[in-house]
Amino acid sequence: MKKQAESGSVESATTTAVWPVLKDCQREITRLQNILDKTVPSVGDSSWERRKKAFLSLGKDKEVEEIADSLSRYVRVLTLHQALEGSKPDSQAPPKYEPARPRYFTLVPFDRNAHFVDREDVFKQIDDSFRVRKGSQPKVALFGLGGIGKSQIALEYCFRRKEKDPECSVFWVHAATIARFEETYKRIATECGIIAQEEEAQVDATMLVQNWLENRHEGRWLMVVDNIDDTEVFFKEPMTNQKTVSQCIPRTWKGSLLFTTRSRDIAIDLILPAKPIPVPVLTKSEGAELLRSRLPGNHSEEHIIELLEELEYIPLAITQAAAFMSKRRRTIPQYLDLYRKSDSARVRMLSYEFSDHGRQYNSMESVAKTWTISFESIRRGNPRAADLLSLMCYFDRHAVPATLLTGEDEDELDFEDAVAVLCAFSLIESDEAGTSFDMHNLVQLATKLWLIDENKGEEDKWAFEALKSLARNFPAPLHHTTPEYWQLGRDFLPHAQLILAHPFKTQRDQIELARATLLFSVSRYLHWRGAVMDAKVKNEESLKIRERILGEKHLDTLRSMSQLAWMYPWISMEQEGVDLGQRCLELRREVLGPEHPETLDGLSDLAMAYQMQGRLLVSEEMQRQAYEASQRVNGPEHLDTLNCLSHLASVLDDLGRYKEAEAELRKVIRIKSRVLGEENSSILSEMHNLAFTLEHQGRHKESEEVYRQVLALKTKIYGKTHVETVTTLVNLVLLLQDQKKYFDIQELSGWFSGEAELVQENENPRLRQAMRTLRRFSFRPPGDVASESSDSGYSDDEGGEELAAVAEEKEDLKRGENPNKILEVA
Structure with missing residues (x-):
């Protein structure tokens, strides 16, 4: 009117x-x-x-x-x-008059970013996606981690589109909240003359703008709908006109839509059946360009790459670091020193606020604040996903097994839905099978900060959940390893080491007992890997906790005590092993009875301690007692019974009763092969010891055949660099040296070349000696054989000196230091 x-x-x-x-x-x-x-x-x-x-x-x-x-x-x-x-x-009625309006509009609330780094691959994908069949609406959705640069790409695309097509109108719409969406539409309505400014409160601007763009706008247009991060806000919650935001997005072939969202799932819903475009982290050259533009000056390429790797090539993190260094007048090395001091230092620096180009409301931003938006959105939409994210903070960020994340009675579909939400927001990445997950280091730190700021007191709660999960799932100690045991140990160890180092703020008995359980299991696994010193320290801590809380006679305490007694002789603490083993055996007889399986296991372990101390007759008598009792209690083909017989054979070998030792070992191998299968890892120790016994009898050809068979099986099951494989390899090399089979030795040395350093020899003195022996064979054979090759690295004298040193070490090994006597008999 x-x-x-x-x-x-x-x-x-x-x-x-x-x-x-x-x-x-x-x-x-x-x-x-x-x-x-x-x-x-x-x-x-x-x-x-x-x-x-x-x-x-x-x-x-x-x-x-x-x-x-x-x-x-x-x-x-x-x-x-x-x-x-x-x-x-x-x-x-006088003629109707309307003031002249421009035909084309550019309503973008930001100027062009002077520091924008070209991301041609993404722009090419946008252009390709906008090419659709005539009559269809061109639609593109960019998705990716918060701070990855989605809005900056969309902003740059607006200016490029306007340069290419001046007659194309460009509109920018904020969609993070309903209020922001309605506010943007009202601005479009007034700026484009659809309504008068004083009519804003009286009309439905959203419907008028939608109708105008669909039916009355002249020419082409592009609309960026930015920050669609909440499904409820965009698809479900009603606006003041009782319609949803999604219902008010104009649909017409004349207009192109460019959406940005953190969620891949939302991106898919926005443009089905087309595929959304993921926005990746910056490349090395893109990251360097961004940092140099934000941080002028002379910086070495090495320092720049070091910083980019620390910040994982995330644009917002790079921009934040540059702002910090500019304001504080810090160099890149100084920034890195400060950043690496501790997790708390990194968390503080992720919270450092700065003004970033093109951010909403022109407010101060930080990486932590940006990701908090994602965390809160996830918590509202799927609380289980927020719980998973909180739990993952306390594992190593690489290869977190799904087993550690699932509850004991959790519904599989609920877990998959929660994981899908986190993957959709690019906070975690899944392997193809969905059994293992990775997490950005910066995301992990920001999540911890969120827990500290938003959920006071919940840091220990989720750290305890992580500890309980590992204590429950880490493979329990075994007398003989299996491929499954090794696989689980490899998968879980990095996470176990991290949570065991976590500084809990409260020291409740529940937390301490869970630590003791995990320490006990990790200790045995480390020992099997050859890291015997680390294994000893962890087992001692486990025993100390259990003795203090549970008492000396509790079964868990006795298990830690028994395992520690078993470990001591492996690190030349034979008397300590005997003393502790004797005490454990007495307590087990008192608590469990003289013929309980665990009591008999302790008896066999004590006999091994006596064997390593050199008290062979005492050891033989105790092993026979353990073997005979185990036959009665467990049965003649039980693995515990067969282990006792295998240990008895080892004592007989040390006593020089090689024929008896051979007979007992062949019996064990025959039964285990029938019960477990010929390639079961439990048989490999007996086969290795059989080869050793055959060597003692001078049956070198038979011994070599068995060693080679064992080496092939261990390589297949454990890999070349495992302590078990190395032990057999060293004994085979020593046997070949006795027979002067130098070319065979050279072949084996080359087979292992370049991988020996991967073995944890520094944690195992005897393994270190074995590796030193192996490395002495990394030369061409001496004498006439060596002179046939111009590649020989040693003269005859040098080769002779090497062999003399090897022969001396071999005698040391055979006098009781041979790795197989320590690593294979257990």
């Missing part, structure tokens, strides 16, 4: 009469809207807010009736004037 009056299409008398009525109508409508806002519950209201509004509605009935009566009178007046105006001839 006001427009008509201003343009002259309504007579002045009519305007004078009607205009006050219209103003009164508007006032009464505003009164009514205020009452409704305060008393009518909305979809997102809490139960407290609903009760409050119900209480406020009391006594408002009379006021509402008065407003309704007033509006009814005004409507009758307006109807009368409309009838009178309609009865006048058309010739009396």
Whole structure:
């Protein structure tokens, strides 16, 4: 009406009469809207807010009736004037006039980013995706981790599109919240002349803009819909016009839509059946370019790459670091020194706020704040996903097994849904099978900060959950290893080492006992790997915790005690092993009885300690007692029984009763092969010891054949660099040296070349000696054989000296230091 009056299409008398009525109508409508806002519950209201509004509605009935009566009178007046105006001839209406408006618009709230780093691959994908069949609407969705550069890419694309196509209108719409979306649409409506500014409160700008772009806009247009990160906000929650945001996105072949979101799932929903475009981290050259543009000066390439790797090539993190260094006048090395001091230092620096180009509201930003938005969105939409993210903070960020993340009675589909949410937000990455997950280091740190800031006291809660999961799932100690044991140990060890080092703020008995359980299991695994010193330290800590909380006679305490007694002789602590083993055996006899399987196991272990101490006759007697009792209790083909017999054979070998030792070993191998299969890892120790016994009898050819068979099987099961494989390799090399088979030795030395350093020899003195022996054979054979090759690295004298040293070491090994006597007999 006001427009008509201003343009002259309504007579002045009519305007004078009607205009006050219209103003009164508007006032009464505003009164009514205020009452409704305060008393009518909305979809997102809490139960407290609903009760409050119900209480406020009391006594408002009379006021509402008065407003309704007033509006009814005004409507009758307006109807009368409309009838009178309609009865006048058309010739009396003056011609309609509208002010001239531009045909093409550019409504982007940011200027061009002068520091933008070209990401041609993404732009090419956008252009390719916008090429659709005639009559279809071009749509693209960019998705990726918060701070990865989605909005910056969209902003740059707007300017490039305008340069290529000046007649294309460009609009930027904020979609993080309903209020921001409606505010943006109102701006488009007023800037493009769809409504007058004073009419914003009286009309539905969202529907008018949608209709205008779909039906009345002249020419092509591009709309960026930025930050669609909440499914509820975009697809489900109603706006003031009771429609959702998604329902008000214009759909027409004349306009292109470019969406940005952190969630891959939302991106898929936005543009099905087309594929969304993932925004990756920066390449090395892109990251260097961004840092140099943000941090002028002379910086070495080495320092730049070092910083980029620490920040994982994430644009927002790089920009934040550059802002910090600029303000604090720090060099890159100084920044890295500060950043690497501790997790708390890194967390503080991730929280450092700075002003970033093109961020919403022009507010101060930080990496931590940016990702907090994702965390909160996830917690609202899928609390289980937020719990998983919290739990993953306390594991190593690489290759977290799904086994460690699932609850004991968790529904498989619930777990998959939660994981899918985290993957969709690019906070974690899954392997193809969905059995292992990786997490960005910066995301892990930011999540910890979020837990500290938003969930006071929950750091220990989730660290304890991680500890319990590992204590429950880490493979329990075994007398003989299996491929499954090795695989689980490899998968879980990095996570176990990390949580065992976690500084819990509270030292509750529950936490300490869970640590003791994990220490006990990790200790045995490390021992099998050859890291015997680390294994000893962890087992001693486990025993100390269990003795303090559970007492000396508790079964768990006795298990830690027994395992430690078993370990001591392996690190030349034979007497300590005997003393502790004797004490453990006495307690087990008291608590469990003399013929309990665990008591018999302790008896066999004590016999081994005596064997390593050199008290062979005592050891033989005790092993025979353990073997005979195990036959009665467990049965003649039980693995514990066969282990006792294998240990007895080892004692017989040390006593020089090689034929007896051979017979017992062949019996063990025969039964285990029938029960477990010929390639079971449990048989490999007996086969290795059989080869050793054959060598002692001078049956070198048979011994070599068995060694080679064992070496092939261990390589297949454990790999070349495992301590078990190395032990057999060294013994085979020594046997070949006795036979002067130098070319065979050279072949084996080359077979192992370049991988020996991977073995944990520094943790195992005897293994270190074995590796030193092996490395002495990394030369061409001496004498006439060596002279046939011009590649020989040693003269005859040098070769002779090497062999003399090897022969001396071999005698040391055979006098009781041979790795197989330590590593294979267990």
